[in-house]
Amino acid sequence: MTESFPVRRPSGCPFDPAPEYAGYRRSEAPAKVSTPAGVDAYVISRYDDVRTLLRDSRLSSRLAPSDHVVPDADLDREVESGSILQVDGAAHKRLRRMLATEFAVKRMEALRPRVAAMVDERIDALLAAGGPVDLVQEFALPIPSLVICELLGVPYADRDEFQERSAQLVRVDGWTEDLQRASDDLNQYIVGLVLAKQAQPEDDILSRLITRGAELGTPLTLEELVTLGISLLIAGHETTANMIALSTLALLRNPAQLDLIRTDPAKVPGAVEELLRYLSVVHFGLFRYVTDELTIGSSTIDRGDYLIAALSSANRDESVFGDPDRLDLERDAAAHVAFGFGPHQCIGQQLARLELQEVFTRLFARIPTLRLAVPFEEIGYRENTLVYGVTALPVTWDAPI
Template sequence: MTATRGTFPVERDPACPLDPAPGYRELPERVSSVSCPIGVDAWVLTKHEDIRAALADRRLSSRGAPSNHVVAGADPNEPVAPGVLLRLDGAEHSRLRKLLIPEFTVRRVEALRPAIARLVDEHIDAMLASTEPVDLYRDFALPVPSLVICELLGVPYADRDSFEKQSALLVGVDGDPEAFAGAAMQVQQFMAQLVLSKMESPTDDLLGRLIQRGAEAGANLTVEELVSLGITLLVAGHETTANMIALSTLTLLRRPEQLASLRSDPDLAPGAAEELLRYLSIVHFGLFRYATEDVEIGEETIRAGEWLVAALSAGNREESVFPDSDTLDLTRNARSHLAFGHGVHQCLGQQLARVELQEVFTRLYSRIPGLRLAVPFEEIKFKHDALVYGVRSLPVAWD
């Protein structure tokens, strides 16, 4: 790798917290060499076509974990534990992903839509029955996807508060290493007990079916694999969607003309979900990859043994792909966005996230037409130090 030209862009501009870190646009075009917070040098890709090419290239391994380049104390070279889907490559990754794919097909997820719609309505009812202001993040955005993923996995919802607190620690960037280790241990112990109970008494839920599917394929999943898969699905299944719901609502409240168009035409909801996924890019630090062979990208050669970061938020704001990219346009065809990644590691739960967002967009703003911020925008606290971007709370009221 050539001498570094700068440091990896981490901070979003406090004056423009809904936009990607401005540092991406200060980097040389296409492929840049930077120093990452974790202490390694990496190439950074900011062009949409380069990012897609890199994420589709199986010579670029995900073994370092999606965003470990910004996690304090992380070791990107530590051995990959069994079942850690986000860090596995090749045959092991394919084996586990194939067992999971039947749970997230369009048909299966669409069958969940009525139940998701009921959950959304129930939580809107609860908000309307509450005393204003209400924290839309804590009282609506977080519990809806948490309930959905708990139901899918067969996790007792009574345990929600515990795993939500631990999950928040697990997706932090610069937290206390001891707190992180403690949270990881608690989540692993919880999931291990759940997996063991389901292995002893089969259940008709995702984990139960995964156990059965592995047995039928003649490749029984180990407890360790099931625990890792369960934790990944549990954390990713609610953290990302919860933050998207809250951050999308904040964004729309800041753009009343876009919100009005969505409220008046619910058919805009599917396109609105794609555009907001593009515009907000909540996996805001990008995806970390390791070159197992020399790879040509743009005008650079990423050598075997070098690291690379695919800057999703930069690619999602590329003018040549999304004209007037810094403008939120709910009528835009944004399906080529990179919010769910690309290639063999593209988000398995993307269809579930789409349905959850669509049902929220269809119901929340029409049922509470006078929804508004209960505090000045400048008082909203953002998760600058988390792998999944969002707000820490979203106080709202309504007219």
């Protein structure tokens, strides 16, 4: 039987993945679903299967990760040169090698004092304004935006423009004139930025990519640089911003867990891994194309079929994570697949970890009485975007005496 996809998170339980995934994991054969893109696909729901398949060279990433949930998506369109999310093989290795140095652990750790200062500046602004405020607009979005702007050499004064455009581009309602306009506007903006960096390189990622390509004898084209710039700009703030806001809500709903990191900041890095596992904000999974026959459980998947690697389901797999539906900040969750797995695993994951660690080391320590300013039931969620989160998070706190 072919079921409809995407499956939806349960009403009243916004932190949990769709209940259908638990049934999928119990079945020996992967579930076959009908997608808004107009094709059938197999949902890969178990942890071990997801990890195995995401590193299998017989799966192609030539489709955008969200194509399966975009109505009537053009699955045969040509992949853009420089799309690190979609190119495979040698082309992907070349791009990833260019970027690897920029997101290495050592370089990210060197950024920690600067990121910590940015977080403190935003907390200062919250305290100066007084509650209630929307934590999404006043805190969760500005922090990763500040960081990625600084890294890419994007003037922070332009943040409102790219935030608006990128928020539109991660929607999965279908391609519209508004989305096309947003795509064209963002592309035009990044073209201008790249041309400026080519004319006068500075101390930023785009400038170093231009220089590094020339030094290696494989210079990146304008199209590649623009596509990489757009990808990094969107990915660099959308996922982290949503994780900051949704994690804050999850912690406020679990005060005993929150107290663990408020009283012992040394537990924050482990807590971040558990929040990544528990929330899995890439909630529709990753779309892949099968280039050669493969076997999953008792099923043979043919060349030309489509797969959906359900990250949120893998991160709730009972065979790997005990009592997986419970938020446990003392759990060893480092093996989660929230960042994907295999050659296309998120290249910016160390930056995301750094930002989340600094946020949750500081936010509740400096505003210990932070709480929701509206009933929990009134919080709205981003159901129709590639990255799950809250639409707004009204919070308040007690004024210092």
